[in-house]
Amino acid sequence: MTTLIVNGESRSIAASPDTPLLYVLRDELGLCAAKFGCGLGQCGACTVIVDGKAVFSCVTPVMVLEGRTVTTLEGIGSRDAPGPMQRAFIAEQAAQCGYCIPGMMMRAQALLNRDPQATDESIRAELQPHLCRCGTHMRILRAIRRAADEMRPKTVEARTGR
Amino acid sequence: MKLRFVLLALLAIGTFGGTAALLYAWESPIAPIDPRSLGAPDRAVLRRGASLALLGDCATCHTAPDGLPYAGGLAMPTPFGTIYSTNITPDPETGIGRWSEQAFIRALRSGVDREGRHLYPAFPYDHFTRVSDDDAKALYAFFMSLDPAKSSAPPNELAFPLNVRLTLAGWKLLFLRRARFVADPSRDEKWNRGKYLVDGLGHCGACHSPRNLLGAEMKSAGFAGGEAEGWRAYALGRSSLSPVAWDEAALADYLASGSHPLHGTAQGPMANVVDNLSQVDPADVGAMAHYLASLGKGEGRNDAERPASGPGRLPQAAGVQAATPSIPSEPGGAIYATVCASCHDGGRPLPLGGSRLDLSTAVADEKPANLIHLVVRGIPAAAGASAHPIMPGFGDILDNRQISDLVNYLRTRFAGRPQWNGLAKAVAEARGGR
Ligand code: FES
Ligand code: FES
Numbered sequence: 001m002t003t004l005i006v007n008g009e010s011r012s013i014a015a016s017p018d019t020p021l022l023y024v025l026r027d028e029l030g031l032c033a034a035k036f037g038c039g040l041g042q043c044g045a046c047t048v049i050v051d052g053k054a055v056f057s058c059v060t061p062v063m064v065l066e067g068r069t070v071t072t073l074e075g076i077g078s079r080d081a082p083g084p085m086q087r088a089f090i091a092e093q094a095a096q097c098g099y100c101i102p103g104m105m106m107r108a109q110a111l112l113n114r115d116p117q118a119t120d121e122s123i124r125a126e127l128q129p130h131l132c133r134c135g136t137h138m139r140i141l142r143a144i145r146r147a148a149d150e151m152r153p154k155t156v157e158a159r160t161g162r
Numbered sequence: 163m164k165l166r167f168v169l170l171a172l173l174a175i176g177t178f179g180g181t182a183a184l185l186y187a188w189e190s191p192i193a194p195i196d197p198r199s200l201g202a203p204d205r206a207v208l209r210r211g212a213s214l215a216l217l218g219d220c221a222t223c224h225t226a227p228d229g230l231p232y233a234g235g236l237a238m239p240t241p242f243g244t245i246y247s248t249n250i251t252p253d254p255e256t257g258i259g260r261w262s263e264q265a266f267i268r269a270l271r272s273g274v275d276r277e278g279r280h281l282y283p284a285f286p287y288d289h290f291t292r293v294s295d296d297d298a299k300a301l302y303a304f305f306m307s308l309d310p311a312k313s314s315a316p317p318n319e320l321a322f323p324l325n326v327r328l329t330l331a332g333w334k335l336l337f338l339r340r341a342r343f344v345a346d347p348s349r350d351e352k353w354n355r356g357k358y359l360v361d362g363l364g365h366c367g368a369c370h371s372p373r374n375l376l377g378a379e380m381k382s383a384g385f386a387g388g389e390a391e392g393w394r395a396y397a398l399g400r401s402s403l404s405p406v407a408w409d410e411a412a413l414a415d416y417l418a419s420g421s422h423p424l425h426g427t428a429q430g431p432m433a434n435v436v437d438n439l440s441q442v443d444p445a446d447v448g449a450m451a452h453y454l455a456s457l458g459k460g461e462g463r464n465d466a467e468r469p470a471s472g473p474g475r476l477p478q479a480a481g482v483q484a485a486t487p488s489i490p491s492e493p494g495g496a497i498y499a500t501v502c503a504s505c506h507d508g509g510r511p512l513p514l515g516g517s518r519l520d521l522s523t524a525v526a527d528e529k530p531a532n533l534i535h536l537v538v539r540g541i542p543a544a545a546g547a548s549a550h551p552i553m554p555g556f557g558d559i560l561d562n563r564q565i566s567d568l569v570n571y572l573r574t575r576f577a578g579r580p581q582w583n584g585l586a587k588a589v590a591e592a593r594g595g596r
Binding site: 018042053060064065 | 489496497499500501505514540543552553554556558559560564
């Protein structure tokens with residue numbers, strides 16, 4: 001049995017240890033934001049954050065994650081209380097079909113957590129592994145920029161303890 | 163300590179060893195030219211120069227990440243400190259705009275800049291000394307035809323005494339054999355062309371040969387395998403550890419396309435090399451392959467019946483996932499079974515299937531560096547090269563311990579060779595600050 005901290009809660013996973021994290025999230029924990037796109041680590045639709053890093057959950061068996069911290073899109077806001085990243089994607093209407101969007105948001109979130117001052121170039125470079133077949137790339141980039149602007153003052157506040 | 167001693171001794175030779183040494187070390191400046199005085203170059207010469215610059219991989223070192231091509235500034239870590247490549251565009255202030263053809267050729271072949279300062283052998287003049295007059299002139303014409311870029315490299319970060327350029331005269335005395343290429347009349351033209359390119363401009367030995375304590379290639383161990391930017395440059399020819407013997411056709415294919423079904427895909431610094439070679443006259447790449455093939459074969463077999471793709475041991479489950487075999491209790495084996503096997507033991511053909519690890523030089527090599535890099539970074543899809551194998555990186559999923567366990571397992575299972583020493587250190591190094 002594998003234990004994971006998922007969105008802040010400790011969860012014991014019943015699925016066999018070779019099961020990809022993506023299936024555990026969707027089928028066992030009912031967290032369906034992460035999507036199955038390719039299953040080969042090549043499209044980014046399944047991206048979640050593990051210990052601060054964006055990873056492809058489709059190629060990550062839970063066995064290797066014992067005791068580690070997983071954050072999914074559900075962990076950074078909800079329909080009723082969207083987080084800054086989600087608000088920015090809504091404001092920019094960045095989703096077309098939306099299939100790629102949860103993965104995009106998670107990698108962008110991991111980047112901004114690590115580097116709140118991320119430049120446009122570093123956002124582009126970081127999002128390189130993600131495919132969007134609807135072609136809404138420009139809106140996605142605008143949304144991430146907006147999220148970065150919105151998140152930054154809060155980070156400063158958090159740092160200065162105000 | 164020993165190194166320090168040798169260096170001090172060298173310094174003594176280079177600078178205090180009497181007038182003779184000083185005279186030897188001294189190189190005079192060559193008068194600056196007015197770049198506008200150069201006539202319009204011949205188109206055919208320019209084309210040849212451009213192709214030679216690709217064969218010499220000049221842009222690879224003389225371009226900083228996100229910098230203008232040939233404008234220099236790339237940091238090159240060496241065991242002695244960091245050296246920055248220089249601007250070789252014709253900018254009069256920061257580049258080679260005021261260099262005459264003679265000054266350029268002296269730099270290329272003798273490692274002395276226009277002002278008479280010795281250049282560090284990170285610039286492989288020990289190879290470029292073989293370049294013919296015509297080729298050196300074509301290169302000069304090509305570089306002088308580029309758009310001048312204003313860009314100065316940061317100062318080198320080298321400790322005393324290596325920051326004193328006169329010490330390099332001592333290094334050259336010991337290790338630089340100034341000599342043009344001389345064709346071997348007992349060999350055909352293709353072989354000689356190949357050797358000229360491989361040993362000269364191509365400077366293959368600069369990475370593929372081991373270096374001594376003073377950073378010079380060990381001539382006695384030419385092509386016995388070396389290192390570049392934290393990657394292994396595998397042994398070539400007789401010393402090759404490739405499980406599949408290289409033949410001329412495979413070499414030509416790999417060098418021109420960057421990948422071969424039985425030999426994998428060029429990664430790390432070699433990716434730049436094959437990218438450049440893909441743009442030159444295929445006859446030149448063919449000649450290089452021809453010469454390299456003449457260096458002999460290692461112990462690898464080359465039975466053509468070996469299939470390139472996975473053995474298809476695992477039944478294909480729904481979609482792209484293959485069923486996982488039973489999970490061994492050994493940690494590395496368990497990681498292989500759950501993380502790697504669905505591609506590497508599955509039957510899916512390349513590029514989306516896993517390549518055969520029992521044929522992999524990364525697993526069979528003397529050092530683990532390349533295997534670690536591949537596990538950590540994966541193999542990114544190359545633009546326009548859809549037939550290359552691709553692989554996601556696992557550096558953000560597996561921690562250092564897990565990578566060591568996995569690498570040890572791969573080594574034992576697929577190469578049947580003893581485990582690598584110093585693996586934990588190699589993993590930490592390959593991952594840098596990760
Ligand atoms: S589904 Fe995981 S990367 Fe495509
Ligand atoms: S919005 Fe449809 S794939 Fe990106």
